Amino acid sequence: MTTKPQAAADLDLDIGETLDAPDEALEPAELRDLDPPEHEALAATLHRYGDQVLAKLESRWSLKVLVRSDLMPHRRVIAVDRARLADLAPYAPIHLGIPIAHLARQGARLTLEGGAMVAPHATRRVVRVGEKGETLFLYGRHLLVKSVRGVLGHPKAEDAVLVLADGDGRYLGIGVATDALVLMRGKGRGSGARGRGGDERDDEATAVRHQADLGLYLRAQQAVPE
Amino acid sequence: MTSDPDASREPIRVPPTPAVRQWAKRHGFTPELVARWAAFLPDPSEVLESLVRPVSRYLRVNTLRSDVDMLRRDLESRGFAVTPVEAPDPRLQVLRLDKEPFAVSATPAYLSGEAYLQDLASLLAPAAMSPEPGERILDMAAAPGGKTTAVAELVADQASILAVEPVPHRAAALTANLRRLGVAGVGVAVRRGETVALGRGFDRILLDAPCTGEGVLPRDKNRRTGSLDEHRALVRLQRSLIDHAASLLVPGGVLVYSTCTFAPEECEGAVEHAVRLGLEPQALPFDELNGAPLVPALERAGALRFPNSGHARRAFPHRHDTLGFFVARLGKPADAAEPISAMESTSAPVAEGVASS
Numbered sequence: 001m002t003t004k005p006q007a008a009a010d011l012d013l014d015i016g017e018t019l020d021a022p023d024e025a026l027e028p029a030e031l032r033d034l035d036p037p038e039h040e041a042l043a044a045t046l047h048r049y050g051d052q053v054l055a056k057l058e059s060r061w062s063l064k065v066l067v068r069s070d071l072m073p074h075r076r077v078i079a080v081d082r083a084r085l086a087d088l089a090p091y092a093p094i095h096l097g098i099p100i101a102h103l104a105r106q107g108a109r110l111t112l113e114g115g116a117m118v119a120p121h122a123t124r125r126v127v128r129v130g131e132k133g134e135t136l137f138l139y140g141r142h143l144l145v146k147s148v149r150g151v152l153g154h155p156k157a158e159d160a161v162l163v164l165a166d167g168d169g170r171y172l173g174i175g176v177a178t179d180a181l182v183l184m185r186g187k188g189r190g191s192g193a194r195g196r197g198g199d200e201r202d203d204e205a206t207a208v209r210h211q212a213d214l215g216l217y218l219r220a221q222q223a224v225p226e
Numbered sequence: 227m228t229s230d231p232d233a234s235r236e237p238i239r240v241p242p243t244p245a246v247r248q249w250a251k252r253h254g255f256t257p258e259l260v261a262r263w264a265a266f267l268p269d270p271s272e273v274l275e276s277l278v279r280p281v282s283r284y285l286r287v288n289t290l291r292s293d294v295d296m297l298r299r300d301l302e303s304r305g306f307a308v309t310p311v312e313a314p315d316p317r318l319q320v321l322r323l324d325k326e327p328f329a330v331s332a333t334p335a336y337l338s339g340e341a342y343l344q345d346l347a348s349l350l351a352p353a354a355m356s357p358e359p360g361e362r363i364l365d366m367a368a369a370p371g372g373k374t375t376a377v378a379e380l381v382a383d384q385a386s387i388l389a390v391e392p393v394p395h396r397a398a399a400l401t402a403n404l405r406r407l408g409v410a411g412v413g414v415a416v417r418r419g420e421t422v423a424l425g426r427g428f429d430r431i432l433l434d435a436p437c438t439g440e441g442v443l444p445r446d447k448n449r450r451t452g453s454l455d456e457h458r459a460l461v462r463l464q465r466s467l468i469d470h471a472a473s474l475l476v477p478g479g480v481l482v483y484s485t486c487t488f489a490p491e492e493c494e495g496a497v498e499h500a501v502r503l504g505l506e507p508q509a510l511p512f513d514e515l516n517g518a519p520l521v522p523a524l525e526r527a528g529a530l531r532f533p534n535s536g537h538a539r540r541a542f543p544h545r546h547d548t549l550g551f552f553v554a555r556l557g558k559p560a561d562a563a564e565p566i567s568a569m570e571s572t573s574a575p576v577a578e579g580v581a582s583s
Contacts, residue, residue, distance in 0.1 A: 028415075079410070080410065081410060081411060083360075083386065084386045084410070084411050084413070087362050087386030087426075088386050088387075088388055088413035089413075090423070090425055091388055091413060091415050091422070091423065091425065092415065093388070093413030093414050093415050094397070094401075094414055094415065094416055095401045095404065095412075095413065095414040096412075096413040096414070097410050097411075097413075098405075098408070098410050099405070112405075113405055113408070116408070134334055135334055138334050138337045138338070139332075165334075170334075170338055171338075172334075172338070213337070214337050214338045214339060214406065215337035
C-alpha cells in the first residue's frame with residue numbers, strides 16, 4: 001500500500017518542479033560556485049552515506065549551484081563535466097548536468113539522481129532488495145521486511161537510505177528506514193542471513209518507506225509527443 | 227515552374243478526384259491532404275493504405291546505462307518478445323517490440339532509464355549528424371528529448387549539447403527524460419530556437435522542425451483531419467529556424483534538417499531555402515533503413531522544382547515499417563569567413579517570421 005511519504009531530513013523529492021509549472025516563460029538560471037556554508041551542508045549530507053563520497057564526486061565532476069528565481073525559486077547543486085560547463089553556461093540553461101542536491105535553509109537534500117551518484121561510493125545507509133521488492137518499489141510501494149536482502153551500515157529509524165536491486169546492484173531510489181528495518185539488523189538479519197536465532201519477525205512489516213524511485217520521471221511527466 | 231521561395235511558402239493545392247474523396251471519407255481524412263499525397267508521393271496507393279495501419283514499435287537502448295543483450299534478456303525474462311534491428315548508426319542499439327504482455331514503460335529497465343520508446347525512422351536525424359565527442363551541438367527544437375538523448379549516446383555523453391525548447395511544459399518533459407536516462411552533457415534553455423545567442427557557434431545543429439506531422443498518421447488518428455492552412459505558418463517558422471541555424475554554424479559545421487511530414491513545402495522546400503543561404507547539400511552517411519533503401523527526396527511537386535535536394539531521403543511506413551520521415555544534411559563551407567546571415571539571402575525579408583532576440 002502506498003501512503004503519502006514522510007520526507008526524511010536529507011531527502012529532496014524534487015524530480016523537476018517545472019513539471020507543475022504553468023505555461024509561462026521561465027527566467028534564465030544563475031550558475032555559480034558553492035559558498036562555504038553550502039559546501040559544508042552538502043558535505044554533511046553526503047557524509048551520512050560514506051566518508052569519501054564528496055571527495056570522490058569532486059574528483060570527477062565540477063559541483064556548482066544552479067539558482068532559479070522564477071515561479072519556484074530554489075538552489076540546486078549540480079554535477080557537471082568541466083568542459084560542458086565552459087561550453088553551456090553562457091546560454092543560461094535552466095537545467096545542466098546532473099542535479100544531485102537541493103539547498104535549503106535546513107541544509108542539503110539529495111535528489112533522486114544524487115542518490116544514484118552517491119550509491120556507488122556509499123558504505124552505509126544502503127538497502128538491497130530482491131526482485132519482487134524491486135518491482136514494487138519502482139511502482140511507488142513501500143518495501144517489506146521479506147524483500148530486504150542486505151543492509152550496509154546501521155541506519156536508524158527515519159534515516160534516509162538508498163535502495164538498490166540485489167541482483168545487479170541497480171539503483172532504484174530513496175526510502176526511509178523504519179523500526180522494522182532496525183529490528184531486523186538487531187536480530188541478525190539484513191547482512192545476508194535470514195531468520196537467525198528463531199526470533200519472531202513480521203515479514204509483512206514495512207522495512208523501508210518509499211520516498212522516490214526512478215519511475216517518478218515517467219509517472220509525473222505529461223505526455224509530450226515526439 | 228519555379229523554385230521561388232515565396233511561392234514555396236504557399237501550400238500546393240490539388241483538387242481531390244472522386245476516388246480520392248471516397249477514400250478520404252471512408253477513412254476520415256481531409257480530402258485535400260489525400261489529394262496532395264496521391265499527386266506527389268511515390269507509390270501513392272501503398273502510402274495511403276499504410277497510413278491506416280499500425281507500424282512496429284521500437285525501443286532504443288540507452289547505451290549510457292545498458293546494452294542490447296542485457297536489455298533483451300531482461301525483457302524476455304518478463305514475457306516480452308523483441309528483435310534487434312539495425313540502427314542508422316552502429317553506435318545506436320534498437321529492439322523491435324514484437325510482443326508486449328504489458329506496457330514496456332512499466333518495466334524496471336525502462337523506469338530506470340535503460341531504454342527509450344522511439345520510432346526507428348526518427349533516429350535518421352541524429353545519425354545523419356555523425357556527431358563526435360568534444361563537439362558543441364545544438365538541438366533547436368529538442369522536446370521531449372528522444373533525438374537529444376540519442377545524440378548524447380552517439381557521443382558517449384562526451385559532447386556539449388544545448389537543447390532548446392520554447393514551451394515550458396515541453397521543456398519539463400525534456401528535462402525529465404534527460405534525468406531519467408542519466409544524461410549529463412546537456413543544457414536545457416527555454417527559448418525559441420531563433421533566439422539562441424551566437425556565442426562560439428556550433429559544430430553540429432539538429433533542426434527537427436515543428437511540422438504538420440503527416441508521417442505520424444499510422445500512430446495518431448487525430449492528424450487525419452488536418453488543414454492546409456497550417457502549412458503556411460509552419461513553413462515560415464521552419465525558414466526562420468534555418469536562417470538562424472545557418473548563422474550559428476561554425477565554418478565546416480553540419481546542419482541536419484528533418485521532419486516527420488510528407489509535405490514537400492516543409493521538406494524539399496526547406497532544403498532549397500537552406501541552399502539559397504549558402505549551405506551545401508551533403509550525402510547522408512546511410513542509404514537504407516530496416517533493410518530497405520531510403521527513398522530519394524522529391525524532384526518536383528506541382529509547380530515547384532527541388533534541384534538541390536537530391537541527397538535528402540525519405541522513410542515511408544509501407545517500405546520501412548516506420549513512421550514517415552524526411553532527413554537532409556547540409557554543410558557550411560569551410561572557408562566561410564563570416565557567419566552566414568539571413569540578411570544576405572535572396573529570400574523574403576528577414577523581419578518576416580523572425581523573432582527578435
